Amino acid sequence: MQIPPETFLIDRASAQPLQLQLRRQIIRAVHEGRLRPGERMPSSRALAAHLGLGRITVTQAYGDLVATDYLIAQGRSGYFVSDRVEELRPEPAPDTGAPRFDWSTLIEGRNLAAKRKDRPTDWRRYPYPFLYGQTDDRLIDHAAWRDCAVRALGRRDLGALSDDQYDNDDPELVDFIIRHLLPRRGIQARPDEILLTLGAQNALWMICAILLRRGVSTVIEEPGYPGLHEILRTMDARVLPVPIDADGLPPERIPHGVSAVFCSPSHQCPTNRTMPLARREALLRLADQRGFAVIEDDYEFEISFAGSTSPALKAMDRSGAVIHIGSFSKSVFPGLRLGYIVADPDFVAEARALRGMMLRHPPGHVQRTMAYFLSLGHYDRQVKRMRNSYAERRRVTSEALSRHGLDSGQPAGAGGSSFWLQTPAGLDSDVLARALKPEGVLIEPGRPFFHDGSDGTGHYRLAYSSIAARDIEEGVRRIAQTCERLAGQDGTSRMNRQPQV
Structure with missing residues (x-):
C-alpha cells in the first residue's frame, strides 16, 4: 500500500x-x-x-x-x-504539560452506565457458544448475498446508492415488505405506514424517544428484552414491569395511566411463550379503552416449528394503536442491522423526521441489496434452511438438557432459537457464567432481562443459533458438570458456616 x-x-x-x-x-x-x-x-x-x-x-x-x-x-x-x-520498543508519548479536559462536567455517563457488559465480542473463540443474537455463518447464503450486492452496484441502481435520499427509503424494498413479508403476518400496510430502521434496537430507541416524555408511564414485560432495558435506563419515563405468566403478558395486570406497553407476543423474550389469540384481543380492547400505544416486537416470527404462526397484533389492530417492529437480523444475519416499523402514518411521519435528523436513512446499498435478496427468492430459501437447522438443534438441546438434569420444562417444538432455564440449586447465574468460560462455554446470565437485576440471578438463557448441533451435547454436559461442582462447593461452605455444637 x-x-x-x-x-x-x-x-x-x-x-x-x-x-x-x-x-x-x-x-x-x-x-x-x-x-x-x-x-x-x-x-x-x-x-x-x-x-x-x-x-x-x-x-x-x-x-x-x-x-x-x-x-x-x-x-x-x-x-x-x-x-x-x-x-522496536515504543517511543513514549510526549508530555505536552497541558491539563486533561474534564469531560465529567459535560457528560452524565448514563448511556455508558446502561450498556450491557455481558456480551463478549470474541465469542467465536469459545468452542461452546450458547449465545443469543449471533448466528452460525454456515447457514448464511454467502454466494447469494454477494450476487445481490454486485447487482445493487450496477449502473441501473447507481442513483439509489449515490444520492442522498434525505428521509426516504428504497421503494423497491418497501414494496417487497408490503406485498410479500407483511401478509405472512396478516398485516396490510401502505408505504406511508412503513419506516426502515437500523435494526430493532434503532426502532425501539426512536419509539421511546418519541413517546416517553418526562413523567410518562410505560409497561414492559418482566422478564423482557435487555436492549429495551438499556434504552429505558437513559429515559426519564416511569417504567412499570409486569410479570408474565404461561401465556405472556396478562392485560388485566396493566395499571391505569400508562402511555405505552411493550410486548413480544409471538415469541416472548426471553421465555419463548406465545400469547394466545383471546389475550391478544383483550390487550387491543384495553389499548382502545385507555388510549395507550402497544409496541409489538415481532422478532423471530420466521423461526416457528409448529406450523402457521398466530397473526401479529398489528394484523388485528383496527384503531392504529399498534406499532409493529420487524427485523432481518435473525433471518438474514445480525451484522446487517436492517429492520422496519409498521405504524399509523402520523407516527411514521414523526419517526421519519427524527430518523432524518439522526442518520437520514439506512445506507442505500444495503437497502437495495436486501431488496434483491428478497425478490430473487434467496430470503425464503435461507429462512427455510435456518428453520430446519434450528429445529434440529432445539431437539438436540432439549434431549441433552433432559439427559443431564437441566430440563427446561418447555415443549421442544415451539420455535425460536433459545431456552430460558432456571439454575439448579439456586445458583447465581453470573457465578455460573464466569465458571463456564474457562470450560469454553458461554451462556447468558439472567440479570439483564429483569428491571431489577437481582431478580434474574436464578435464570439464564441458552441459545443454539451460534453453535453447531454436534457440539451441543458436550456443551450441555459441561454446564451440568459445572453446576454440580458449584452446588457442592456452596453446600460445603454452608456446612462450614454452621456453628459447632
Missing part, C-alpha cells in the same frame, strides 16, 4: 526542527500501527512538496529512519516500513 503524503503535517510554530518533527511523526505512526510493515512511504519529492520542505530535509529524515530500522530503502523502488518494527 502506498502511504499518501497527506498523512503527515508539520507545525511551523513549534520550536522543534522540521526534520525532527517529521522523524518523530513517522516513528509514532509506526508504533501506533497506523504505518505497517511493507507499506510504501511517499516519495521524498511528493512529501517535500506537500509539507513545503526542502527535498534534502525529507531525504535526511528517511536516512535516519533507515539507520534505526524503522524504514528500509529498496533501490529505485523507494522507502518502505521495515518488517523489524515489531521488535
Whole structure:
C-alpha cells in the first residue's frame, strides 16, 4: 500500500526542527500501527512538496529512519516500513504539560452506565457458544448475498446508492415488505405506514424517544428484552414491569395511566411463550379503552416449528394503536442491522423526521441489496434452511438438557432459537457464567432481562443459533458438570458456616 503524503503535517510554530518533527511523526505512526510493515512511504519529492520542505530535509529524515530500522530503502523502488518494527520498543508519548479536559462536567455517563457488559465480542473463540443474537455463518447464503450486492452496484441502481435520499427509503424494498413479508403476518400496510430502521434496537430507541416524555408511564414485560432495558435506563419515563405468566403478558395486570406497553407476543423474550389469540384481543380492547400505544416486537416470527404462526397484533389492530417492529437480523444475519416499523402514518411521519435528523436513512446499498435478496427468492430459501437447522438443534438441546438434569420444562417444538432455564440449586447465574468460560462455554446470565437485576440471578438463557448441533451435547454436559461442582462447593461452605455444637 502506498502511504499518501497527506498523512503527515508539520507545525511551523513549534520550536522543534522540521526534520525532527517529521522523524518523530513517522516513528509514532509506526508504533501506533497506523504505518505497517511493507507499506510504501511517499516519495521524498511528493512529501517535500506537500509539507513545503526542502527535498534534502525529507531525504535526511528517511536516512535516519533507515539507520534505526524503522524504514528500509529498496533501490529505485523507494522507502518502505521495515518488517523489524515489531521488535522496536515504543517511543513514549510526549508530555505536552497541558491539563486533561474534564469531560465529567459535560457528560452524565448514563448511556455508558446502561450498556450491557455481558456480551463478549470474541465469542467465536469459545468452542461452546450458547449465545443469543449471533448466528452460525454456515447457514448464511454467502454466494447469494454477494450476487445481490454486485447487482445493487450496477449502473441501473447507481442513483439509489449515490444520492442522498434525505428521509426516504428504497421503494423497491418497501414494496417487497408490503406485498410479500407483511401478509405472512396478516398485516396490510401502505408505504406511508412503513419506516426502515437500523435494526430493532434503532426502532425501539426512536419509539421511546418519541413517546416517553418526562413523567410518562410505560409497561414492559418482566422478564423482557435487555436492549429495551438499556434504552429505558437513559429515559426519564416511569417504567412499570409486569410479570408474565404461561401465556405472556396478562392485560388485566396493566395499571391505569400508562402511555405505552411493550410486548413480544409471538415469541416472548426471553421465555419463548406465545400469547394466545383471546389475550391478544383483550390487550387491543384495553389499548382502545385507555388510549395507550402497544409496541409489538415481532422478532423471530420466521423461526416457528409448529406450523402457521398466530397473526401479529398489528394484523388485528383496527384503531392504529399498534406499532409493529420487524427485523432481518435473525433471518438474514445480525451484522446487517436492517429492520422496519409498521405504524399509523402520523407516527411514521414523526419517526421519519427524527430518523432524518439522526442518520437520514439506512445506507442505500444495503437497502437495495436486501431488496434483491428478497425478490430473487434467496430470503425464503435461507429462512427455510435456518428453520430446519434450528429445529434440529432445539431437539438436540432439549434431549441433552433432559439427559443431564437441566430440563427446561418447555415443549421442544415451539420455535425460536433459545431456552430460558432456571439454575439448579439456586445458583447465581453470573457465578455460573464466569465458571463456564474457562470450560469454553458461554451462556447468558439472567440479570439483564429483569428491571431489577437481582431478580434474574436464578435464570439464564441458552441459545443454539451460534453453535453447531454436534457440539451441543458436550456443551450441555459441561454446564451440568459445572453446576454440580458449584452446588457442592456452596453446600460445603454452608456446612462450614454452621456453628459447632
